[in-house]
Amino acid sequence: MTHVRSFRVVSLFSFTSILFFSLMTLLSEPLSADEGETIFAQTCAACHSIGEGRRVGPDLKNVHERRSQAWLQSFIKSSQSMVSSGDADAVKVFDEYGKMVMPDMPFTDAQIASVINHIKTASGGGGGTPVAAEPAMEAPVATDQDVARGRDLFQGIQRFGNGGPSCNSCHEASGAEVFGGGKLAVDLTGAFGRLGGTGIKGVLSGLPFPAMKHAYRKGPISDDESFALVAFLEKVSKETVQPKNYAMQMLGGGIGGLVVLFGLFGTIWGRRKKGTINREIYDRQVKSEISSDWRE
């Protein structure tokens, strides 16, 4: 009985101490750059590069020199809360990149620190400015067949090889020869203009958005499929003229139309008989007081 009990005490002690030390390790120093590299490749690389120019988001080369560690930590954790709190740098970045929301990352502080560490390492310390913003040209040139395939994939006429859902389940690309589309996610008509080919490719492979990540976790989009989709979205983006915003014109036209309409009514029916022609006489007449003791 005592033997068993002492064993339990020892094992509990050793477990606690292991937990304590590992926690100490976690808190005291960042995890290895290796883990940071993995996380970067899996999550960040969809939208960001290090020294390869801007994609969806900015090139992160030497970002640790431009921003403080604390700023980076909190921005990666929740970029939108920083934007809404009015942080000038955060708002500037958000506006510069087309108000594209960077999703909140469910990483620990240590993991984020390791990612920043990885960026430090990968930046190599040299050269302050990031590489020119233009992404490298796609090696293969998209053909009409690629565009057509991309359209079919987008609409779900042709299924993705790994069984992922078609794009128009959630997205729309108006203006192209696409019939309808979902309204659950953003309109992709101008996606190519916003993100560029690399950006779209990055999104499709990296799946930075939680809903997309969930949808394509089991059936990722293959490279040639994403190439076709990019070709299609490029065509859509170039051929579609973004509709102008007519809201103010509509309001102005409405008010103007109303004035014209009422003016017309006034001219056509203004001389119509309205009420009694005795109005003038009635209005002049004095009203008698009906006393309270009046018996109905």
Place this chain on the structure above:
Amino acid sequence: MDIRSQVSMIFHLDKCIGCHTCSIACKNIWTDRKGAEYMWWNNVETKPGTGYPTKWEDQEVYQGGWKKSGDSIELRGAGHKKSLLNIFHNPHMPVIDDYYEPFTYKYLDLIEAPDMPDQPTARPVSMITGKPIDIKMGPNWDDDMSGTPDYARKDPNLKGLSAAEQEAMFQLERLAFYYLPRICNHCLNPACVASCPSGAIYKRGEDGIVLINQNVCRAWRMCVTACPYKKTYYNWSSGKSEKCILCYPRLEAGHAPACMHSCVGRIRYLGVVLYDADKIHEVASCKEEDLVKAQLDMILDPFDPAVIQAAKKNGVADSTIKAAQYSPTYKFVKEWGLALPLHPEFRTLPMLFYVPPLLPVMASVKEINNKDQAAKAGPITKIWEDQWLYDTSTAELFGSIEQARMPMKYLANLFSAGDEAPVKDRLQKLMAVRIYRRWKTVGDIDQKKVDEVLKGVNLTYEKCDDIYYLTSLAKFDDRFVIPAAHREHAIEMLEFTGDRKGSTGFGFKENSALRGL
């Protein structure tokens, strides 16, 4: 020729004393019902005045009657096209405030009020809401030119009179008025019939009385707008329109209509005229200046053999033709040419004719010398300092017509679409008869002068005697020559008399369920 008979009326305005007995007789018989409180199938107006409903003559307001359209005519405010364009909206209808809010008094309070320091009074209550009201208007609110300039000065018939002429009419010493009793005109070209979308209004074939079938009426109220005389009324309780029925149940029994029977001044005459129905469209569409003459020309001579033959061929009963020969209407309108239709410019060809009133003469003020007269006066006699005389004598025979206080144009606006000549002709004839009678009874007029006057207006002694007789001495049967109704003819057209006999008379109109059995 399509000869038909029409019951036609004469109202002799010189004889109307404005007592409203006709209105009350009509009200008691026909419109003392729920929904009909505000209706006055017969009403008496003071002219100049705005009438009932207010300004009914102003078709700019009410859009009633016909207007000339090319060679034809069209309804001013109704019709298929206008109805469709307005999606059946009918905006020109008079509203209850254009008539008046009908009222009565709480008479029972006079005898049932508890003992109080003050005398009980019968307070007015609305017949629509049942609540006490301030009476704002009545069907004869401007009676005897009472009220304010709101009434007489707003008479639509003042149109075409210069501002000075209008002003002169309302000078205290020239002020004059007369009465205009009105009922449905039972027109030959009724706008109400033409406007009814349900086809509920019809003109009776045998006597031309215009009636509204209460089973067919669907409350469109187009007739209320279309009638330029505003003599169809909407019953808010039954949801049907109603109008003067010329007391046809009384006529069929040989009685005069209630308003005519009760008339104190005996101004009303009723008789049959024969007219050519083929000419209705042509006459209603003719030029405005020809309207009066054309309408009177439609009425045919009942003694003309060709007319009698055509009438018989058309199914007009012998008794009706005989009644037409004795008709006082025919005499006044055609034989003597004394009567005119009211507002012929509405183009409905009204079959109620008015003998225009001989207008009060305009007096002049003459300077005289009263000194001799004053000298004769005793010590307590009132001596007038004024040195003038209010003089109504005229040098000319028809001078008094020229010097009438009311402009001739005003009467012409009422009775001859603005043409003064027909009105003047009628007034001269009336005056001629008076001059003739003065020569006969008083004898202070030279016979030569009388002959001259009668020659001028194409009258003879005999005709003057006839006019005098029918104007002043006429008995009941002279004033109302009512033809037999000949209902048997109408019944024969609808059903076999053998079936009819034995199936009418004693019994119930409603079936047993409706009688609660």
